[in-house]
Amino acid sequence: MGKGFMTYASAVILRAISNGYLYGFDIIDIxxxxxxxxxxxxxxxxxxxxxxxxxxxxxxxxxxPRPQRKYYELTRAGREALAEAIKRYRLLEQPQLQRVxxxxxxxx
Amino acid sequence: MSQPPRRKRFLKRPHLALISLLGVIVPRRLRAxxxxxxxxxxxxxxxxxxxxxxxxxxxxxxLLRRSTSAFWxxxxxxxxxxxxxxxxxxxxxxxxxxxxxxFTVIAAFTLAIGIGANITIFSIVNSVLLRRLxxxxxxxxxxxxxxxxxxxxxxxxxxxxNISEWREQNNSFEDLAFFDPTSVTLTGTDxxxxxxxxxxxxxxxxxxxxxxxxxxxxxxxxxQQKVRIAVLSHSLWQRRFGASPGVLGQTLEIDGVxxxxxxxxxxxxQFPENNSDIWLPHTLIPNWETQKAQRxxxxxxxxGRLKEQVSSEQAQAEMSTIAQGLEQAFPDLNKGLGISVVxxxxxxxxxxxxxxxxxxxxAVVFVLLIACTNVANLMLARSxxxxxxxxxxxxxxxxxxxxxxxxxxxxxxLAILGxxxxxxxxxxxxxxxxxxxxxxxxxxxxxxxxxxxxxxTTVVSLLTALLFGLAPALKIxxxxxxxxxxxxxxxxxxxxxxxxxxxxxxxEFSLAVLLLAGAGxxxxxFMQLQRVDFGFDPQNVxxxxxxxxxxxxxxxxxxxxxxxxxxxxxxxxxxxxGLTEEIFISGNPDGPITIERASADSSEPVRIPxxxxxxxxxxxxxLRVPLHTGRFFNAQDNPGAAPVSIIxxxxxxxxxxxxxxxxxxxxxxxxxxxxxxxxxxxxVVGDMRRQSxxxxxxxxxxxxxxxxxxxxxxxxxxxxxEPTQIAAAVRNEIRAIDKTVVISRSSSLESRLADDVAQxxxxxxxxxxxSVIALLLAAVGIYGLIHQSVALRxxxxxxxxxxxxxxxxxLRLIVGQGMSLAFCGIGVGLLAALGLTRVLTNLLFxxxxxxxxxxxxxxxxxxxxxxxxxxxxxxxxxxxxxxAALRHE
Numbered sequence: 001m002g003k004g005f006m007t008y009a010s011a012v013i014l015r016a017i018s019n020g021y022l023y024g025f026d027i028i029d030i031x032x033x034x035x036x037x038x039x040x041x042x043x044x045x046x047x048x049x050x051x052x053x054x055x056x057x058x059x060x061x062x063x064x065p066r067p068q069r070k071y072y073e074l075t076r077a078g079r080e081a082l083a084e085a086i087k088r089y090r091l092l093e094q095p096q097l098q099r100v101x102x103x104x105x106x107x108x
Numbered sequence: 109m110s111q112p113p114r115r116k117r118f119l120k121r122p123h124l125a126l127i128s129l130l131g132v133i134v135p136r137r138l139r140a141x142x143x144x145x146x147x148x149x150x151x152x153x154x155x156x157x158x159x160x161x162x163x164x165x166x167x168x169x170x171l172l173r174r175s176t177s178a179f180w181x182x183x184x185x186x187x188x189x190x191x192x193x194x195x196x197x198x199x200x201x202x203x204x205x206x207x208x209x210x211f212t213v214i215a216a217f218t219l220a221i222g223i224g225a226n227i228t229i230f231s232i233v234n235s236v237l238l239r240r241l242x243x244x245x246x247x248x249x250x251x252x253x254x255x256x257x258x259x260x261x262x263x264x265x266x267x268x269x270n271i272s273e274w275r276e277q278n279n280s281f282e283d284l285a286f287f288d289p290t291s292v293t294l295t296g297t298d299x300x301x302x303x304x305x306x307x308x309x310x311x312x313x314x315x316x317x318x319x320x321x322x323x324x325x326x327x328x329x330x331x332q333q334k335v336r337i338a339v340l341s342h343s344l345w346q347r348r349f350g351a352s353p354g355v356l357g358q359t360l361e362i363d364g365v366x367x368x369x370x371x372x373x374x375x376x377x378q379f380p381e382n383n384s385d386i387w388l389p390h391t392l393i394p395n396w397e398t399q400k401a402q403r404x405x406x407x408x409x410x411x412g413r414l415k416e417q418v419s420s421e422q423a424q425a426e427m428s429t430i431a432q433g434l435e436q437a438f439p440d441l442n443k444g445l446g447i448s449v450v451x452x453x454x455x456x457x458x459x460x461x462x463x464x465x466x467x468x469x470x471a472v473v474f475v476l477l478i479a480c481t482n483v484a485n486l487m488l489a490r491s492x493x494x495x496x497x498x499x500x501x502x503x504x505x506x507x508x509x510x511x512x513x514x515x516x517x518x519x520x521x522l523a524i525l526g527x528x529x530x531x532x533x534x535x536x537x538x539x540x541x542x543x544x545x546x547x548x549x550x551x552x553x554x555x556x557x558x559x560x561x562x563x564x565t566t567v568v569s570l571l572t573a574l575l576f577g578l579a580p581a582l583k584i585x586x587x588x589x590x591x592x593x594x595x596x597x598x599x600x601x602x603x604x605x606x607x608x609x610x611x612x613x614x615x616e617f618s619l620a621v622l623l624l625a626g627a628g629x630x631x632x633x634f635m636q637l638q639r640v641d642f643g644f645d646p647q648n649v650x651x652x653x654x655x656x657x658x659x660x661x662x663x664x665x666x667x668x669x670x671x672x673x674x675x676x677x678x679x680x681x682x683x684x685x686g687l688t689e690e691i692f693i694s695g696n697p698d699g700p701i702t703i704e705r706a707s708a709d710s711s712e713p714v715r716i717p718x719x720x721x722x723x724x725x726x727x728x729x730x731l732r733v734p735l736h737t738g739r740f741f742n743a744q745d746n747p748g749a750a751p752v753s754i755i756x757x758x759x760x761x762x763x764x765x766x767x768x769x770x771x772x773x774x775x776x777x778x779x780x781x782x783x784x785x786x787x788x789x790x791x792v793v794g795d796m797r798r799q800s801x802x803x804x805x806x807x808x809x810x811x812x813x814x815x816x817x818x819x820x821x822x823x824x825x826x827x828x829x830e831p832t833q834i835a836a837a838v839r840n841e842i843r844a845i846d847k848t849v850v851i852s853r854s855s856s857l858e859s860r861l862a863d864d865v866a867q868x869x870x871x872x873x874x875x876x877x878x879s880v881i882a883l884l885l886a887a888v889g890i891y892g893l894i895h896q897s898v899a900l901r902x903x904x905x906x907x908x909x910x911x912x913x914x915x916x917x918x919l920r921l922i923v924g925q926g927m928s929l930a931f932c933g934i935g936v937g938l939l940a941a942l943g944l945t946r947v948l949t950n951l952l953f954x955x956x957x958x959x960x961x962x963x964x965x966x967x968x969x970x971x972x973x974x975x976x977x978x979x980x981x982x983x984x985x986x987x988x989x990x991x992a993a994l995r996h997e
Contacts, residue, residue, distance in 0.1 A: 023149045024181075025174060035177025040184040061148075069148040070141075 009033050010041050011085035014050060018074050018082060042072065050078030122168075123150055123175040130178050134185045142185065146178050193510075197517040204518055205525075211490060212522070215483045218888075219526025219576075221881060222479030223568055224533030225472040227557070229874075230564050231538060233465050235555045237457055242376045244317040245413075249452040250420050252284070252410040252427065256698070257446050267406025268399055270434060270442070274410070277430045280423035282415050285312040286408040288393060289380055293850050294348070295657060296361030302655070302850045303344060303385040305362075307393045313339075315413050316379065323356045323371035331389040334396075336367040342375040344385040362386070364657060380409070403434075404441030411452070424449040463950055464871045471626065471878045474619045476568070478885045480576040481612045481619075483522065485889055487580040488609050489896050498584050512581045519577025520570075527569035531557070545870055583608060606897065610929055613890050617933020617974070618940060620886040621966060623879035625941035628962035629952055630872040636954030637868065643796040643805060644731035646861050648683075650831035651691060652854035654842055655820035662817045668846055669813065669821060673725040675841045676825060681834055683826040686727030687813065691822050691857070693719045693798045693806070701807075703763050704774040704786060713779040716762065717806040719798070720777065722821075724813030728793055730826045736760075737767045738791030745790075745812040752812060753787040759807035760792045767792040777809075787811070800864050802953050824857070831856045871951070883973060886933075891977040894926045898985045905985050906993020915986035922985045926978030927971070934967045941966075 006014075016027045024038050031038075045051045051072045061068040074082065124147055131143045153171060205212040243249060252274065253263040265288070266274075275284050287308035294301045313325040325339050338360060340348075349355040349369075359366045367388075378384060390408075393399065399407065414423055427447040434442045454462070491498075498511060538555055583605055656668050669687055676685045700713035727733075728740060736757060745752050753775075760770040774786040787809075795805035813821075827834055835854040842849055898905070905918055945957045955962070 023152055024177065025149065025153050028174070028177070035174065036180040039177055039181035043181070043184050066151050067144050067148040069152065070145040 006081055006085050007041075008089055009037050010045060011082065011089055013038060013041050014045065014074065014078060014082045014085070017051065017072055018079070022071050045078070046072070048077075049075060050081050051075065123172045126172065126175050127178055130182045134182045138185060142182070146175075146181070150175055193513075194517070197514050198521070200514065201518040201521045205521060208490070211486060212525070215486050215522050216525040216529055218479045218482050218885065219523060219569075219572060220529025220533055221885075222472075222476035223526050223530030223565065223572065224537065225475050225530075225878060225881070226568055227530055227534035227561060227565050228537045228541065229465070229469050229472045231534065231557055231561045232541070232555050233469050234558070234560055234564075237453075237462060237465060238560075239554070241452060241456070242318075243452075246452060248282075248414045248416075249316070250412050250414060250423065251450045251452060251455045252412055253448045253450065254405045255446045255448045256405070257444055262448060263450070264405045265407050265409050267402040267404050267441075268408060269401065269403035270406070270445075271408060271410055273434055274427070274430060274447070277433070278423075278426060280414060280418045280426045281412040283311050283315045284410055284412045285309045285315040286390065286410045287312055287380065288390070288407050288409065289384065290393075292362050292386065292388075293655065293657070294360060294362060295364050295848070296366075301348075302852065304381060304383045305386045305388060306380065306384050307388050307390045309390050312379075312387070312411070315411065318374065318377050318379075320371035321374040322353065323369070325371050325387075326389050331391045334389070334391045336362075336365060336392065337370045337389065338362065338367045339371040339373060339387040340369055341373055341377070341385045341387075345372045362388070402441075403438050404445060412449075420449050420451055460950060461867070463947075464867070467626070467948060467951065468871060468874055468878070471623055471875055474623050475878050475882050475885075476572065477575075478616050478619050478882050478889075480572055481616045482885050482889045482892075484576040484579055485609055485612050485892060487519070487576065488583060488605055488612075489892060491580050491584040492605060492896075492900075494584065511584065515581035515584060516573070516577050519573045519581070523569040523573035523577075526572065527565055530569075531565060541874075544873075545866075579608060579612075606893075609893050613886075613893050613929045614933040614936065616886040616889045617930055617970065618937030620879070620882045621934050621937025621970060622941050622944060623875075623882045624966045624970065625938075625945055625962055626948060627872075627875040627879035628966050629945055629948055629955060629957065629959055630868075630875050632955045632959055632962055633951070633953040634868060634872045637801055637865065640797070640801050640954075642801060642861070643794050644733050646731075646857040648827050648829070648831050649730065649857035650825040650827060650835060650838065650854055651822060651857045651860060652835070652838065653820065653822050653852035655850045656846060657848045662819075665817050665819055666814060668849070669724055671845050672823065672842055675845070676823070676838055677725075679834060679837055679841065681828050683828060684726045684730040685823065685825045686723065686725040686730045687821040687823055688723045688727050688810075689721040689818050689821060690719075691798065691824065692860070697806075699777065700779055702776050702778065702780045702782075704776075718759065718809060719806060720809045720811065722813050722816050722818045723810045724821070727810075727824060730824045731796070732826075733796060734794040736792045736794060738771050738789070740791060741810075741812040743814075746814045749815075751785040751787050751815055752790045754791040754793055754810040755789055756793055756805060756808040757795050758805050759809065760789075762807055801861075802868075868953075883970070886970070887973045887977045890926055890930065890974055891981065893929075894922060894978050895981040895984075897925070898922060898981045901985075902988060902993050905988050906990045909988060909990040910994060918986045918988070919979075919982045922982035923975070923978045926982075927974060930971060930974035930978075934970050938963065938967060 012031045012033060013027055016030050021027050021030055024035065024042065027033070027038050028035055033041075042051065046053060052075055053070050053072050056069045056071065058068060127143055127146045127150065131139050134142045150171070153174075240246065241249070251263075252266070254266045254270070255262045255264060266286075268286075271284065271286050278284075285308065287306050289304060289306050291302055292305040294303055310326050310328050310331050313320070320339065321342065322345075323339075326335070326337055330337060340355070340360075345351060345355060348360075349358070355369050355372065358369050360369055361367075373387070390396070393407075412423070414420060424447075427449055431442070431445060431447045435445065501511060502508075535557060538557070542555060654672070656665050673685055673687065676682060697719050698715060698717040700715045701718065702713040723741070726740075728735060738754070741752070741754065755770065757767065760767050763775075764770040764773065770789050770792055772789065774788050776782065776784045776786050778784050793810075796808065797803065797805050798808070799806070823838070825831065825834070825838065832854065838854070839851055842851055908918060908921075909915070941963070942958060949957050
């Protein structure tokens with residue numbers, strides 16, 4: 001995808017991630033964007049350099065125990081693109097998207 | 109991380125199992141990461157909800173449903189495949205195919221022919237046999253027929269008395285409906301129009317499950333009260349009322365009687381025929397009161413809707429019991445009368461069309477198999493050349509599976525090329541087929557390449573790729589790197605591969621025998637049929653139907669037809685003209701006939717298949733039917749004179765020793781007590797095959813028009829030149845006599861008869877075409893094998909020649925090698941053909957399924973072709989220069 005243009009769905013997803021919704025399901029729940037759109041969009045955003053993914057440290061997953069988690073974070077480019085998108089899509093400021101989530105478990 | 113045993117984990121957490129499963133389609137490079145990411149996400153979700161074991165089913169299902177999103181993700185991952193092994197294979201395959209354009213073109217073309225033939229025939233099968241009927245739950249609809257077991261007559265309509273018994277006694281059907289397709293004349297406008305009408309029981313529409321597009325259909329009460337109402341077809345509504353929504357309540361003059369339009373059916377409703385135009389309450393049929401009381405066979409066709417749990421076999425069993433009961437209760441009219449239950453779809457297409465189409469379909473599958481064998485052969489031949497390449501690959505560490513995959517990718521690509529070509533060929537050949545197709549096959553005009561056909565194409569091409577690709581791939585991957593690299597060439601190109609290729613050629617030949625034998629039988633049938641005489645001369649005869657208005661008195665009809673005969677006979681270019689009630693016989697008419705015998709007790713009625721027609725004028729002279737004895741009708745055979753008849757030879761032979769003996773004898777239609785008059789035989793004419801060229805003539809009885817006037821008659825006119833040229837003149841003459849007369853479209857008798865043979869010609873032509881393709885492919889196959897074996901054995905042949913072998917010996921050696929394969933294949937094929945052609949029995953005419961001519965000619969033809977295919981490369985071998993051959997390599 002070109003850097004200059006971002007779809008509304010992509011912007012919503014970036015917004016959700018920046019607010020701490022780190023999983024596809026959470027993003028689906030909070031945004032209402034269907035799963036068939038969210039996952040491809042995540043991959044695309046990562047390709048475009050707006051997101052980076054990081055695997056959590058193995059020690060954390062082993063202490064729980066649970067499978068290792070992969071977290072997405074906004075890159076600088078991602079934050080800029082989001083700021084740009086917020087200007088364009090006023091709807092992004094709706095309250096439910098603004099709600100910031102406290103991570104339930106410790107981050108990597 | 110600690111993980112419980114795998115299976116247990118899957119059972120307990122189906123959503124995690126789903127992720128593992130979906131991971132299979134994710135590119136392998138990314139698979140582990142992908143699975144872990146998803147499993148972590150799902151586990152996180154679980155934790156948010158609660159502990160898994162405490163979740164209720166609803167939440168569990170919801171979680172499972174959500175984890176299907178992983179599927180979209182996995183799909184998105186496919187784009188990462190570009191650098192994958194698969195794409196590498198694909199790119200390599202494209203390069204390989206481009207490097208050898210000759211091989212690629214021949215292989216793709218062979219496959220295209222095979223696949224194209226399959227698509228063509230499948231699209232016909234699809235639209236004729238597999239198309240869904242436009243009625244809800246149409247598989248529950250069946251036809252019910254009376255059948256006479258003693259006379260071997262199937263599918264007879266039934267009398268009302270029997271139908272009402274069926275209705276009361278059965279437990280198998282939700283409902284029964286009955287109908288009788290006839291025709292009526294729409295009068296009251298300038299141009300009277302004859303339309304196909306259907307007298308039907310009110311239950312017909314609800315039983316079929318079709319609601320009118322406009323208005324309503326009739327009710328039981330209206331039927332009982334004989335209210336004059338009509339339901340129109342969509343096309344009649346457009347034609348006659350300009351598709352006006354105000355048609356309801358308007359009136360229509362049907363056969364001179366005013367009826368009210370109460371409904372219009374939807375466009376797709378074509379029952380029972382696609383030209384049915386008007387549906388009327390069954391009680392409005394002219395002789396309803398007498399029909400009502402009748403039992404046994406009759407005029408009504410019956411259709412039923414099976415109950416949910418009842419199969420048509422169960423219904424058949426129950427109806428047979430009911431038939432036996434009726435036979436006991438009313439022995440005189442139900443004697444030997446059974447009931448047959450025929451599924452609607454089967455009824456529509458007819459068992460012979462069905463058989464013919466499946467036969468053709470079988471044939472094209474064989475053609476495709478042969479094409480596959482050929483391509484497999486080509487690939488094997490090529491594999492010898494590629495042995496070195498494969499050996500290097502193996503030496504460098506490629507696994508066997510990896511090689512097979514690479515080779516299958518190449519075959520897959522070829523198959524795709526073949527399928528694309530096949531689609532092109534099919535779209536073209538369907539057009540050609542439709543132009544030459546017989547009209548008698550229902551829905552043939554709707555043949556097209558639709559989604560189902562495309563799906564079929566995909567499946568077929570995938571199967572094809574496996575079929576022709578697997579054997580060579582397995583073979584080639586067995587190459588032993590040591591040997592292949594050391595020798596430089598031809599390690600296994602000798603024994604193993606050649607044995608496989610020989611087997612393929614044998615297979616090809618046996619398949620070709622099967623096809624040729626089938627085609628041969630059909631060709632022989634067709635030739636037999638060409639020799640059959642109609643019993644009349646259809647050349648230069650014009651045929652058209654006329655009918656004066658129904659409300660005109662009968663003596664006026666006589667006058668009208670007299671005038672028509674006279675005036676048309678006087679037209680220039682007309683040799684003779686005559687009128688007959690019907691020229692073609694449809695269905696299986698039969699009935700009792702009583703012959704007057706000297707002793708009264710031998711005058712028992714005999715039930716035989718016969719057809720009775722009223723004729724006028726020079727019918728026999730027009731059709732050039734020979735008069736064996738006696739005389740034709742003349743003006744003295746009028747109402748005042750004794751009733752007379754002319755019979756055909758079959759009838760004369762049935763009851764008397766000779767034609768002469770029949771002359772002057774008397775018989776009557778029906779039983780001896782019937783009020784029908786005794787008819788004196790005044791002439792015996794030759795038999796006419798009026799049902800079909802393929803069916804023996806039944807007894808035919810002709811009555812003079814003056815004694816029994818009929819309203820609707822067929823006009824037959826023999827002309828000196830092309831008959832359709834005078835059609836307009838004939839029409840004008842009739843109009844000049846009476847403007848209100850209905851005149852049907854005229855056609856030449858020959859063209860009408862052509863339809864009769866068309867279907868047979870169609871299937872014979874197609875099967876012949878397919879078997880010729882098969883023959884050519886088999887010839888190419890054996891040629892290729894021998895050709896290559898000669899190339900590989902050049903050195904050996906050179907040695908033989910150097911040691912004193914004569915070119916003749918070499919020729920014999922090579923041809924012998926090829927012919928032994930051909931013999932094997934033909935032997936196997938003949939055995940299979942003897943078994944399989946039995947299926948064709950119903951499609952044959954005048955030959956048996958084991959016709960010796962066919963079964964001798966077919967192998968001979970194949971042997972000849974094989975000989976030719978072997979001889980050419982053998983000739984090359986015999987001309988080998990021993991010196992050059994020994995230096996070779």
